[in-house]
Amino acid sequence: MREFLVEITTTVPEGTAQDEVDRRRAAEAVRAGELAAAGHLVRLWRPVGEPRSVGVWRAADEEELHEKVLGTLPLRPWMTLRVTALEPHPNDPGRTGAAS
Template sequence: MEYLVTMVTRVPDGTTEREVAEVRAREAAHSHELAARGRLLRLWRPPLGPGEWRSIDLFDDEDPEALERTLAAMPLRVWRTDEPTELGPTPPILAGARSRSRRTARST
């Protein structure tokens, strides 16, 4: 099942730049791993205001509980709130296109 997740991160006051950089580096590595496993399908970063971190992500997971485990394992979760929205089934004509797109992406 696919889930659109709005993620908003708020770093607590007093957090050092070094701590932020370390957590962001771990988050990036973890996101690459999720993408390689086909769990994180897309990530968008909309325009942000000062001091605001937000992304909109498309995940593919078995069910809401599996998605929660995936999100809870992400390093930025310590500072982030997530709002998942379960998407309906992909129409058959689009599902075939998506499958072809994934095969092409894996072969490059």
């Protein structure tokens, strides 16, 4: 599987009922857990003071990432995504077999 850095900004449409927002957020937490268990969601952060998330996600390719992974998130219709494909860096200290 390939890894992707995904920046997500979620904007709730004006006029959306709070119960709809709460329902989608609860469903989002459940779906994120399922995607983590399946190995698609690796890490997720929220930059301090910013209304966005930054995460490392895994998928076979960018098409799978968009259609079968991110596209299944309940908040996806309200999300703006920035996806960057990643590749291993030879100096990554977490890389298996990296030189000491």
